[in-house]
Amino acid sequence: MTHSSFEAQVDAYLDGELAAVDARELEAHLAQCPECTRFRDGRLALRAAIATHVPTFQAPPALRERIRAAAQGRGRGSRRFAVRNWWRPLALAASLAVVALGSWSLAVQRAAGDRLTDELFASHIRSLMPGHLTDVVSSDQHTVKPWFNGRLDFSPPVFDFAGRGYPLLGGRLDYVDGRTVAALVYGRRQHVINVFLWPAAHGPTGGPNTRDRQGYHMTHWTTADYTYWVVSDLGLGELQDFAQLLRQADSNVQPVTAYPGYDRDRGPATDFALRVHLEVGP
Amino acid sequence: MESSELARFEAVVLPHLDAAYTLARYLTRNAHDAEDVVQDACLRALKYFDGFRGEEGTSARAWLLAIVRNNALSSVRRRSPDAVALEFDELQHSGGVADEHPEAALLRSDAKETLARALDRLAPEFREVIVLRELEGLSYKEISDVAGVPVGTVMSRLSRARARLREALT
Secondary structure (H helix, E strand, O other): OOHHHHHHHHHHHHOOOOOHHHHHHHHHHHHHOHHHHHHHHHHHHHHHHHHHHOOOOOOOHHHHHHHHHHHHHHHHOOOOOOOOOOHHHHHHHHHHHHHHHHHHHHHHHHHHHHHHHHHHHHHHHHHOOOOOOOOEEOOOHHHHHHHOEOOEOOOOOOOOEHHHOEOEEEEEEEEEOOEEEEEEEEEEOOEEEEEEEEEOOOOOOEEEEEEEEOOEEEEEEEOOOEEEEEEEOOOHHHHHHHHHHHHHHHHHHOHHHHOOOOEOOOEOOHHHHHHHHHHHOO | OOHHHHHHHHHHOHHHHHHHHHHHHHHHOOHHHHHHHHHHHHHHHHHHHHHOOOHHHOOHHHHHHHHHHHHHHHHHHHHOOOOOOOOOOHHHHOOOOOOOOHHHHHOOOOHHHHHHHHHHHOOHHHHHHHHHHHHOOOOHHHHHHHHOOOHHHHHHHHHHHHHHHHHHHO
Protein backbone atom coordinates (compact mmCIF):
# COMPACT_ATOMS: atom_id res chain seq x y z
CA MET A 1 0.00 0.00 0.00
CA THR A 2 1.29 3.48 -0.79
CA HIS A 3 1.87 6.21 1.74
CA SER A 4 -0.92 8.47 0.46
CA SER A 5 -3.47 5.67 0.63
CA PHE A 6 -2.57 5.24 4.31
CA GLU A 7 -3.27 8.91 4.88
CA ALA A 8 -6.64 8.52 3.19
CA GLN A 9 -7.46 5.71 5.62
CA VAL A 10 -6.70 7.61 8.81
CA ASP A 11 -10.17 9.18 9.01
CA ALA A 12 -11.93 5.85 8.56
CA TYR A 13 -9.55 4.33 11.10
CA LEU A 14 -10.27 6.99 13.72
CA ASP A 15 -13.99 6.66 12.99
CA GLY A 16 -13.74 2.96 13.74
CA GLU A 17 -14.88 2.17 10.20
CA LEU A 18 -11.77 0.46 8.91
CA ALA A 19 -11.77 -3.35 8.61
CA ALA A 20 -9.63 -4.98 11.31
CA VAL A 21 -7.02 -6.24 8.86
CA ASP A 22 -6.60 -2.78 7.27
CA ALA A 23 -6.53 -1.20 10.72
CA ARG A 24 -3.64 -3.45 11.76
CA GLU A 25 -1.75 -2.59 8.59
CA LEU A 26 -2.33 1.11 9.19
CA GLU A 27 -1.23 0.85 12.83
CA ALA A 28 1.99 -0.81 11.71
CA HIS A 29 2.52 2.00 9.22
CA LEU A 30 1.76 4.69 11.80
CA ALA A 31 4.34 3.19 14.14
CA GLN A 32 7.12 3.96 11.66
CA CYS A 33 5.82 6.99 9.69
CA PRO A 34 6.13 10.36 11.47
CA GLU A 35 4.27 12.12 8.66
CA CYS A 36 1.17 9.94 8.98
CA THR A 37 1.40 10.14 12.76
CA ARG A 38 1.39 13.93 12.50
CA PHE A 39 -1.58 13.75 10.19
CA ARG A 40 -3.41 11.49 12.66
CA ASP A 41 -2.59 13.79 15.58
CA GLY A 42 -3.94 16.75 13.62
CA ARG A 43 -7.19 14.85 13.08
CA LEU A 44 -7.36 13.91 16.75
CA ALA A 45 -6.86 17.52 17.74
CA LEU A 46 -9.63 18.58 15.34
CA ARG A 47 -11.98 16.03 16.88
CA ALA A 48 -11.12 17.24 20.36
CA ALA A 49 -11.76 20.83 19.24
CA ILE A 50 -15.13 19.90 17.69
CA ALA A 51 -16.12 17.91 20.79
CA THR A 52 -15.21 20.89 22.96
CA HIS A 53 -16.46 23.78 20.88
CA VAL A 54 -19.29 22.70 18.59
CA PRO A 55 -22.53 22.30 20.58
CA THR A 56 -25.44 19.95 20.06
CA PHE A 57 -28.91 21.36 20.69
CA GLN A 58 -31.91 20.21 22.66
CA ALA A 59 -35.26 20.35 20.94
CA PRO A 60 -37.32 23.08 22.66
CA PRO A 61 -39.88 21.52 25.06
CA ALA A 62 -42.72 23.31 23.26
CA LEU A 63 -41.73 21.65 19.99
CA ARG A 64 -41.68 18.24 21.67
CA GLU A 65 -45.14 18.90 23.09
CA ARG A 66 -46.55 20.01 19.74
CA ILE A 67 -45.30 16.84 18.09
CA ARG A 68 -46.65 14.63 20.84
CA ALA A 69 -50.00 16.37 20.63
CA ALA A 70 -50.08 15.95 16.85
CA ALA A 71 -49.34 12.26 17.22
CA GLN A 72 -52.07 11.85 19.83
CA GLY A 73 -54.50 13.77 17.68
CA ARG A 74 -53.98 11.20 14.98
CA GLY A 75 -54.40 8.44 17.57
CA ARG A 76 -57.80 9.80 18.67
CA GLY A 77 -58.97 10.18 15.12
CA SER A 78 -58.44 6.52 14.37
CA ARG A 79 -61.49 4.42 13.56
CA ARG A 80 -59.57 1.20 13.77
CA PHE A 81 -59.68 1.32 17.53
CA ALA A 82 -61.88 -1.69 18.35
CA VAL A 83 -63.89 -1.43 21.55
CA ARG A 84 -64.07 -5.20 21.85
CA ASN A 85 -60.33 -5.46 22.22
CA TRP A 86 -59.98 -2.23 24.15
CA TRP A 87 -57.40 -3.71 26.50
CA ARG A 88 -55.03 -4.95 23.78
CA PRO A 89 -53.63 -1.66 22.55
CA LEU A 90 -53.42 -0.46 26.14
CA ALA A 91 -51.44 -3.50 27.20
CA LEU A 92 -49.16 -3.14 24.21
CA ALA A 93 -48.78 0.58 24.77
CA ALA A 94 -47.96 -0.04 28.42
CA SER A 95 -45.34 -2.64 27.58
CA LEU A 96 -43.88 -0.42 24.89
CA ALA A 97 -43.81 2.46 27.32
CA VAL A 98 -41.87 0.27 29.74
CA VAL A 99 -39.44 -0.67 26.97
CA ALA A 100 -39.20 2.94 25.87
CA LEU A 101 -38.57 4.13 29.41
CA GLY A 102 -35.93 1.45 29.87
CA SER A 103 -34.12 2.23 26.66
CA TRP A 104 -34.51 5.93 27.29
CA SER A 105 -32.82 5.74 30.68
CA LEU A 106 -30.17 3.47 29.18
CA ALA A 107 -29.64 5.97 26.40
CA VAL A 108 -29.40 8.81 28.91
CA GLN A 109 -26.88 6.86 30.95
CA ARG A 110 -24.92 5.99 27.86
CA ALA A 111 -25.00 9.59 26.66
CA ALA A 112 -23.68 10.73 30.04
CA GLY A 113 -20.98 8.04 29.87
CA ASP A 114 -20.02 9.10 26.35
CA ARG A 115 -19.87 12.72 27.39
CA LEU A 116 -17.48 11.81 30.18
CA THR A 117 -15.21 9.75 27.91
CA ASP A 118 -15.37 12.60 25.35
CA GLU A 119 -14.22 15.02 28.02
CA LEU A 120 -11.46 12.75 29.27
CA PHE A 121 -10.31 12.07 25.76
CA ALA A 122 -10.26 15.79 24.94
CA SER A 123 -8.35 16.49 28.17
CA HIS A 124 -5.80 13.84 27.33
CA ILE A 125 -5.26 15.28 23.84
CA ARG A 126 -5.11 18.81 25.23
CA SER A 127 -2.52 17.72 27.81
CA LEU A 128 -0.26 16.64 24.95
CA MET A 129 -0.15 20.16 23.51
CA PRO A 130 3.01 22.09 24.32
CA GLY A 131 2.94 23.48 27.85
CA HIS A 132 -0.29 21.74 28.89
CA LEU A 133 0.93 18.50 30.38
CA THR A 134 1.85 19.44 33.93
CA ASP A 135 1.31 22.26 36.39
CA VAL A 136 3.82 20.77 38.82
CA VAL A 137 6.78 19.00 37.25
CA SER A 138 8.36 16.47 39.54
CA SER A 139 9.18 12.83 39.71
CA ASP A 140 8.92 13.04 43.50
CA GLN A 141 5.56 11.97 44.88
CA HIS A 142 6.29 13.97 48.03
CA THR A 143 6.46 17.12 45.92
CA VAL A 144 3.47 16.35 43.74
CA LYS A 145 1.04 15.34 46.49
CA PRO A 146 1.42 18.48 48.64
CA TRP A 147 1.15 20.64 45.52
CA PHE A 148 -2.54 19.70 45.34
CA ASN A 149 -3.14 20.97 48.90
CA GLY A 150 -5.42 23.96 48.80
CA ARG A 151 -6.04 23.45 45.10
CA LEU A 152 -8.43 20.55 45.51
CA ASP A 153 -10.98 19.57 48.13
CA PHE A 154 -9.35 16.17 48.44
CA SER A 155 -5.80 14.87 48.68
CA PRO A 156 -5.10 12.46 45.84
CA PRO A 157 -2.88 9.45 46.50
CA VAL A 158 0.33 9.84 44.49
CA PHE A 159 2.82 7.06 43.78
CA ASP A 160 5.94 6.74 41.71
CA PHE A 161 6.49 3.60 39.70
CA ALA A 162 9.84 4.55 38.17
CA GLY A 163 11.22 1.25 39.42
CA ARG A 164 8.64 -0.54 37.32
CA GLY A 165 9.23 1.58 34.24
CA TYR A 166 6.37 4.06 34.76
CA PRO A 167 8.04 7.20 36.16
CA LEU A 168 5.88 9.93 37.65
CA LEU A 169 6.25 13.07 35.51
CA GLY A 170 4.09 15.46 37.47
CA GLY A 171 0.54 16.55 38.06
CA ARG A 172 -1.96 19.20 37.12
CA LEU A 173 -5.49 20.36 37.80
CA ASP A 174 -8.09 19.46 35.23
CA TYR A 175 -11.79 20.01 34.87
CA VAL A 176 -13.92 16.94 34.16
CA ASP A 177 -17.54 16.01 34.71
CA GLY A 178 -18.33 19.43 36.11
CA ARG A 179 -15.67 19.44 38.81
CA THR A 180 -11.99 20.08 39.37
CA VAL A 181 -10.04 16.84 39.39
CA ALA A 182 -6.48 15.71 39.90
CA ALA A 183 -4.56 14.61 36.82
CA LEU A 184 -1.38 12.67 37.51
CA VAL A 185 1.00 12.20 34.63
CA TYR A 186 3.16 9.13 34.19
CA GLY A 187 5.51 8.20 31.38
CA ARG A 188 6.36 4.98 29.62
CA ARG A 189 9.10 5.37 27.03
CA GLN A 190 7.77 8.20 24.82
CA HIS A 191 4.14 7.57 25.81
CA VAL A 192 2.18 9.69 28.22
CA ILE A 193 -0.31 8.25 30.69
CA ASN A 194 -2.90 10.54 32.24
CA VAL A 195 -4.53 9.38 35.48
CA PHE A 196 -7.67 11.38 36.29
CA LEU A 197 -9.12 10.91 39.73
CA TRP A 198 -11.72 12.45 41.97
CA PRO A 199 -13.70 11.39 45.04
CA ALA A 200 -16.15 8.62 44.24
CA ALA A 201 -19.87 9.14 44.62
CA HIS A 202 -21.27 6.80 47.25
CA GLY A 203 -22.09 4.11 44.77
CA PRO A 204 -20.87 0.63 44.07
CA THR A 205 -17.16 0.07 43.60
CA GLY A 206 -16.18 -1.74 40.44
CA GLY A 207 -13.99 -2.15 37.43
CA PRO A 208 -11.63 -2.10 35.88
CA ASN A 209 -13.47 -1.55 32.61
CA THR A 210 -11.50 -0.89 29.49
CA ARG A 211 -12.60 0.85 26.35
CA ASP A 212 -11.02 2.00 23.15
CA ARG A 213 -11.30 5.45 21.83
CA GLN A 214 -9.83 6.35 18.46
CA GLY A 215 -6.60 4.47 18.95
CA TYR A 216 -6.40 5.38 22.63
CA HIS A 217 -7.20 3.10 25.52
CA MET A 218 -9.08 4.09 28.61
CA THR A 219 -9.44 2.08 31.73
CA HIS A 220 -11.73 2.98 34.56
CA TRP A 221 -12.41 1.75 38.06
CA THR A 222 -14.01 2.96 41.25
CA THR A 223 -12.76 2.28 44.75
CA ALA A 224 -14.57 3.17 47.94
CA ASP A 225 -12.80 6.54 47.84
CA TYR A 226 -11.97 7.48 44.29
CA THR A 227 -13.09 7.26 40.70
CA TYR A 228 -10.13 6.55 38.45
CA TRP A 229 -9.80 7.05 34.70
CA VAL A 230 -6.52 6.20 32.98
CA VAL A 231 -6.01 7.36 29.38
CA SER A 232 -3.06 6.62 27.12
CA ASP A 233 -2.02 5.57 23.65
CA LEU A 234 0.02 2.85 25.33
CA GLY A 235 -0.68 -0.73 24.25
CA LEU A 236 -3.53 -2.32 26.14
CA GLY A 237 -1.30 -4.88 27.88
CA GLU A 238 1.03 -2.26 29.33
CA LEU A 239 -1.85 0.00 30.29
CA GLN A 240 -3.50 -2.81 32.23
CA ASP A 241 -0.15 -3.62 33.84
CA PHE A 242 0.13 0.01 34.95
CA ALA A 243 -3.49 0.08 36.15
CA GLN A 244 -2.83 -3.05 38.20
CA LEU A 245 0.20 -1.40 39.87
CA LEU A 246 -1.88 1.65 40.69
CA ARG A 247 -4.81 -0.34 42.05
CA GLN A 248 -2.51 -2.36 44.23
CA ALA A 249 -0.63 0.65 45.58
CA ASP A 250 -3.91 2.43 46.20
CA SER A 251 -5.54 -0.51 47.99
CA ASN A 252 -2.50 -0.65 50.32
CA VAL A 253 -2.99 2.95 51.32
CA GLN A 254 -6.74 3.37 51.40
CA PRO A 255 -7.51 1.49 54.60
CA VAL A 256 -5.49 4.16 56.41
CA THR A 257 -8.45 6.47 56.17
CA ALA A 258 -10.82 3.66 57.05
CA TYR A 259 -8.95 2.69 60.24
CA PRO A 260 -8.90 5.60 62.63
CA GLY A 261 -6.75 3.55 65.02
CA TYR A 262 -3.85 3.68 62.60
CA ASP A 263 -0.83 5.34 64.15
CA ARG A 264 1.43 7.00 61.64
CA ASP A 265 4.58 6.56 63.77
CA ARG A 266 4.04 3.04 64.92
CA GLY A 267 2.71 1.76 61.64
CA PRO A 268 -0.54 0.08 60.82
CA ALA A 269 -2.62 -1.87 63.23
CA THR A 270 -2.42 -5.62 62.83
CA ASP A 271 -5.83 -6.01 61.26
CA PHE A 272 -4.76 -3.49 58.63
CA ALA A 273 -1.57 -5.48 57.96
CA LEU A 274 -3.64 -8.62 57.72
CA ARG A 275 -5.94 -6.96 55.28
CA VAL A 276 -3.06 -5.81 53.10
CA HIS A 277 -1.70 -9.32 53.15
CA LEU A 278 -5.06 -10.69 52.08
CA GLU A 279 -5.49 -8.16 49.33
CA VAL A 280 -2.11 -8.23 47.68
CA GLY A 281 -0.89 -11.63 48.76
CA PRO A 282 -0.65 -14.44 46.25
CA MET B 1 -53.03 5.37 13.62
CA GLU B 2 -53.81 2.80 16.29
CA SER B 3 -52.70 3.62 19.75
CA SER B 4 -50.18 0.78 19.70
CA GLU B 5 -48.78 2.38 16.58
CA LEU B 6 -48.80 5.72 18.37
CA ALA B 7 -46.84 4.21 21.25
CA ARG B 8 -44.41 2.74 18.76
CA PHE B 9 -43.97 6.16 17.16
CA GLU B 10 -43.29 7.75 20.53
CA ALA B 11 -40.86 4.99 21.48
CA VAL B 12 -39.03 4.77 18.17
CA VAL B 13 -38.98 8.30 16.78
CA LEU B 14 -39.26 10.79 19.64
CA PRO B 15 -35.95 9.76 21.30
CA HIS B 16 -34.20 11.21 18.24
CA LEU B 17 -35.81 14.62 18.48
CA ASP B 18 -32.68 16.33 19.84
CA ALA B 19 -30.57 14.84 17.05
CA ALA B 20 -33.19 15.98 14.53
CA TYR B 21 -33.22 19.49 15.95
CA THR B 22 -29.41 19.70 16.03
CA LEU B 23 -29.16 18.66 12.38
CA ALA B 24 -31.88 21.16 11.42
CA ARG B 25 -30.10 23.93 13.34
CA TYR B 26 -26.86 23.37 11.46
CA LEU B 27 -28.52 23.01 8.07
CA THR B 28 -30.87 26.00 8.35
CA ARG B 29 -28.47 28.02 10.58
CA ASN B 30 -31.52 29.41 12.30
CA ALA B 31 -33.43 28.35 15.44
CA HIS B 32 -36.85 29.36 14.15
CA ASP B 33 -36.53 27.59 10.80
CA ALA B 34 -35.08 24.57 12.57
CA GLU B 35 -38.24 24.23 14.69
CA ASP B 36 -40.47 24.44 11.63
CA VAL B 37 -38.35 21.93 9.78
CA VAL B 38 -38.41 19.41 12.63
CA GLN B 39 -42.13 19.82 13.19
CA ASP B 40 -42.92 19.26 9.50
CA ALA B 41 -40.52 16.33 9.39
CA CYS B 42 -42.17 14.67 12.39
CA LEU B 43 -45.65 15.13 10.95
CA ARG B 44 -44.43 13.57 7.76
CA ALA B 45 -42.77 10.77 9.72
CA LEU B 46 -46.05 10.20 11.57
CA LYS B 47 -47.91 9.98 8.29
CA TYR B 48 -45.59 7.39 6.80
CA PHE B 49 -44.75 5.64 10.03
CA ASP B 50 -47.09 2.71 9.32
CA GLY B 51 -44.79 1.86 6.45
CA PHE B 52 -41.62 2.10 8.49
CA ARG B 53 -40.48 -1.27 9.77
CA GLY B 54 -36.75 -0.70 9.75
CA GLU B 55 -36.31 -2.60 6.50
CA GLU B 56 -32.87 -3.08 5.02
CA GLY B 57 -31.27 -2.25 8.32
CA THR B 58 -32.27 1.42 8.23
CA SER B 59 -32.29 2.68 11.80
CA ALA B 60 -35.20 4.81 13.00
CA ARG B 61 -32.72 7.57 13.71
CA ALA B 62 -31.37 7.54 10.15
CA TRP B 63 -34.93 7.37 8.80
CA LEU B 64 -36.06 10.43 10.77
CA LEU B 65 -32.86 12.37 10.08
CA ALA B 66 -33.23 11.70 6.34
CA ILE B 67 -36.67 13.34 6.41
CA VAL B 68 -35.33 16.24 8.49
CA ARG B 69 -32.41 16.69 6.13
CA ASN B 70 -34.58 16.83 3.00
CA ASN B 71 -36.98 19.24 4.67
CA ALA B 72 -34.15 21.46 5.84
CA LEU B 73 -32.51 21.61 2.44
CA SER B 74 -35.75 22.50 0.70
CA SER B 75 -36.50 25.10 3.37
CA VAL B 76 -33.12 26.71 2.74
CA ARG B 77 -33.72 26.64 -1.03
CA ARG B 78 -37.20 28.11 -0.58
CA ARG B 79 -35.87 30.95 1.51
CA SER B 80 -33.12 31.97 -0.87
CA PRO B 81 -33.86 30.40 -4.24
CA ASP B 82 -30.73 31.68 -5.90
CA ALA B 83 -28.33 31.05 -3.08
CA VAL B 84 -25.74 28.79 -4.55
CA ALA B 85 -24.18 26.45 -2.02
CA LEU B 86 -21.68 28.76 -0.43
CA GLU B 87 -18.44 26.90 -0.83
CA PHE B 88 -15.59 27.59 1.47
CA ASP B 89 -13.14 29.78 -0.38
CA GLU B 90 -9.89 27.95 0.03
CA LEU B 91 -7.74 30.60 -1.59
CA GLN B 92 -9.08 33.36 0.54
CA HIS B 93 -8.83 31.52 3.82
CA SER B 94 -5.74 29.39 3.54
CA GLY B 95 -3.31 32.09 4.64
CA GLY B 96 -2.80 31.12 8.26
CA VAL B 97 -0.09 31.94 10.74
CA ALA B 98 2.61 29.62 9.53
CA ASP B 99 4.71 29.30 12.63
CA GLU B 100 1.95 28.65 15.13
CA HIS B 101 1.66 25.10 16.38
CA PRO B 102 -1.48 23.91 14.57
CA GLU B 103 -2.75 21.83 17.48
CA ALA B 104 -2.37 24.78 19.80
CA ALA B 105 -4.37 26.89 17.35
CA LEU B 106 -7.26 24.45 17.61
CA LEU B 107 -7.59 25.10 21.31
CA ARG B 108 -7.07 28.84 21.37
CA SER B 109 -9.75 30.79 23.13
CA ASP B 110 -11.12 32.05 19.82
CA ALA B 111 -11.14 28.54 18.34
CA LYS B 112 -14.83 28.30 19.15
CA GLU B 113 -15.79 31.23 16.91
CA THR B 114 -13.32 30.21 14.22
CA LEU B 115 -14.64 26.68 14.18
CA ALA B 116 -18.28 27.78 14.13
CA ARG B 117 -17.55 30.13 11.23
CA ALA B 118 -15.63 27.48 9.30
CA LEU B 119 -18.44 24.96 9.80
CA ASP B 120 -20.95 27.57 8.68
CA ARG B 121 -18.98 28.21 5.51
CA LEU B 122 -18.88 24.58 4.50
CA ALA B 123 -21.23 23.57 1.72
CA PRO B 124 -24.28 21.74 3.17
CA GLU B 125 -23.12 18.31 1.96
CA PHE B 126 -19.90 18.75 3.94
CA ARG B 127 -21.54 20.38 6.96
CA GLU B 128 -24.08 17.58 7.30
CA VAL B 129 -21.49 14.79 7.37
CA ILE B 130 -19.56 16.57 10.12
CA VAL B 131 -22.72 17.08 12.19
CA LEU B 132 -23.92 13.52 11.67
CA ARG B 133 -20.55 11.96 12.43
CA GLU B 134 -18.93 14.22 15.01
CA LEU B 135 -21.98 15.43 16.91
CA GLU B 136 -24.44 12.57 16.46
CA GLY B 137 -22.02 9.67 16.13
CA LEU B 138 -23.77 8.03 13.18
CA SER B 139 -22.01 5.19 11.37
CA TYR B 140 -20.96 5.67 7.74
CA LYS B 141 -23.83 3.38 6.73
CA GLU B 142 -26.37 5.51 8.61
CA ILE B 143 -24.96 8.71 7.13
CA SER B 144 -25.21 7.13 3.71
CA ASP B 145 -28.90 6.41 4.43
CA VAL B 146 -29.54 9.96 5.59
CA ALA B 147 -27.74 11.72 2.76
CA GLY B 148 -28.73 9.19 0.09
CA VAL B 149 -25.21 8.69 -1.19
CA PRO B 150 -22.92 5.62 -1.20
CA VAL B 151 -20.69 4.91 1.80
CA GLY B 152 -17.60 5.69 -0.30
CA THR B 153 -18.95 9.20 -0.92
CA VAL B 154 -19.62 9.65 2.82
CA MET B 155 -16.00 8.72 3.48
CA SER B 156 -14.53 11.14 0.96
CA ARG B 157 -16.86 13.98 2.01
CA LEU B 158 -15.85 13.52 5.63
CA SER B 159 -12.18 13.62 4.72
CA ARG B 160 -12.58 16.76 2.65
CA ALA B 161 -14.75 18.44 5.26
CA ARG B 162 -12.20 17.77 7.97
CA ALA B 163 -9.36 18.97 5.76
CA ARG B 164 -11.25 22.25 5.24
CA LEU B 165 -11.97 22.73 8.92
CA ARG B 166 -8.31 22.20 9.71
CA GLU B 167 -7.26 24.67 7.02
CA ALA B 168 -9.60 27.22 8.48
CA LEU B 169 -8.15 26.75 11.93
CA THR B 170 -4.49 26.97 11.08
